[in-house]
Amino acid sequence: MFKIPKHQVAGHQAIDGNLGPLVDDSGRFYKPLQDDERGTTELAFYRSFSSKLPHHIRGFFPVFYGTQLVEASDGSGLRPHLVLQDITSNHLNPSILDVKIGSRTWSPEASEDYIQKALEGDRLTTTVTLGFRISGLQIYESKESGYWKPARKEVKSFSADDVRLVLRKFVSSNLEPEPDCCFASTIYGGCSGILEQLLELKAWFEDQTVYHFHSCSLLLLIDKESVLNGRTVPFVEVKLIDFAHTVEAEGVIDHNFLGGLCSFIKFVSEVLTDSKVSTIQASFN
Ligand SMILES: O=P(O)(O)O[C@@H]1[C@@H](OP(=O)(O)O)[C@H](OP(=O)(O)O)[C@H](O)[C@H](OP(=O)(O)O)[C@H]1OP(=O)(O)O
Ligand SMILES: Nc1ncnc2c1ncn2[C@@H]1O[C@H](COP(=O)(O)OP(=O)(O)O)[C@@H](O)[C@H]1O
Incomplete structure (x- = not known):
């Protein structure tokens, strides 16, 4: 069950029919891939970063679980989303x-x-x-x-x-x-x-x-x-x-x-x- 994040503080938001990220109940954050080079750039980064960074630095990045086709928040249909660790999950009042x-x-x-x-x-x-x-x-x-x-x-x-x-x-x-x-x-x-x-x-x-x-x-x-x-x-x-x-x-x-x-x-x-x-x-x- 996808929901609008409760604790998003900046960026594009999935409200009022706009395209924005979603979360689920299992602690994952779904960021829609933008159509232009911003989408390809961010995806290329997530696909490569873990092999390029020293171990002690990897913890500074959200865990990346790949991509998934998800119904976009703006009603435009299925769209690839980055599946990331939801950093806010498990916290009631962060x-x-x-x-x-x-x-x-x-x-x-x-x-x-x-x-x-x-x-x-x-x-x-x-x-x-x-x-x-x-x-x-x-x-x-x-x-x-x-x-x-x-x-x-x-x-x-x-x-x-x-x-x-x-x-x-x-x-x-x-x-x-x-x-x-x-x-x-x-x-x-x-x-x-x-x-x-x-x-x-x-x-x-x-x-x-x-x-x-x-x-x-x-x-x-x-x-x-x-x-x-x-x-x-x-x-x-x-x-x-x-x-x-x-x-x-x-x-x-x-x-x-x-x-x-x-x-x-x-x-x-x-x-x-x-x-x-x-x-x-x-x-x-
Ligand atoms: O146009 P704005 O003002 O909403 O700019 C967005 C930025 O908001 P901000 O100016 O910091 O409040 C926004 O910044 P935040 O993530 O909110 O810090 C992004 O930089 C976004 O660009 P992109 O998707 O990363 O290319 C920026 O969106 P694009 O206009 O580049 O799509
Ligand atoms: N992995 C994450 N877990 C939880 N919240 C996140 C995560 N990534 C981003 N956010 C929330 O979404 C906001 C916008 O994220 P960002 O990646 O900058 O999107 P945009 O490209 O739309 O600017 C952040 O300010 C934060 O509140």
Whole structure:
């Protein structure tokens, strides 16, 4: 039984008769293959990536189960879909950030029209200034208030300060008036926290000359309830998604992705450092 994903935060959506991804009850995510070269590019990536990446890096990608003909969400009939691991399955209230990495979201091989359209989006968002932009998000606050899931238009207008605030809210038990960042040390810090995972990815990007990941996103998923429940290992995942513009690197490092990743790491580190300073100050008061 296919359903519209409950926890999708960006990208094309299977609502109002549009073409978008579907999920099933067994933890699989079905992404429709686009008709143009974006579909063939993404399929070629998923078919080849596991043999080209070192073992310790493969876990940063959703598991790929092949393709399947599925009734498309826009009513256009059977269409091949990528069958992927649904990263959100098994989580009742995940908080999710989709962060599109790179100060350039287009591949040099793209058409002039596509480059112009992408450039406009890059300039209007923090992509050019920060080397990344938040593409979408949902943050779970509580049973009473549910999720904060700002509209696409609001997300696109985020400034650098808005990004800082979002990164604070992501690891807080409250969103207003001032996020408390009480989960920062467990979720951003720690030996399997987000920062450690990003640094592991960065170490690989400093060296890898296999792919250039244009317009690819980091999907950060956390489950604050797992921290509250005192799980020894809280649920914190970092995944890479969207390879519709990923091309072979031809022996050159992906400086576009690497630069954006370093910039994003700096933003996350600052939230962690500030939260430690606040904890120390509070202990003196
Ligand atoms: O036109 P938009 O604004 O919806 O652009 C889409 C992007 O949305 P965003 O600008 O980040 O909100 C969208 O980005 P997200 O996945 O939402 O981060 C994709 O980049 C999509 O392109 P493609 O299918 O990967 O080629 C983009 O779709 P296409 O227009 O290239 O089909
Ligand atoms: N494997 C996955 N499991 C769960 N959710 C996913 C998965 N891949 C993508 N998503 C969700 O779908 C959104 C859009 O995915 P993406 O691959 O970027 O699509 P598009 O090419 O339409 O931009 C992401 O922001 C995320 O919320």
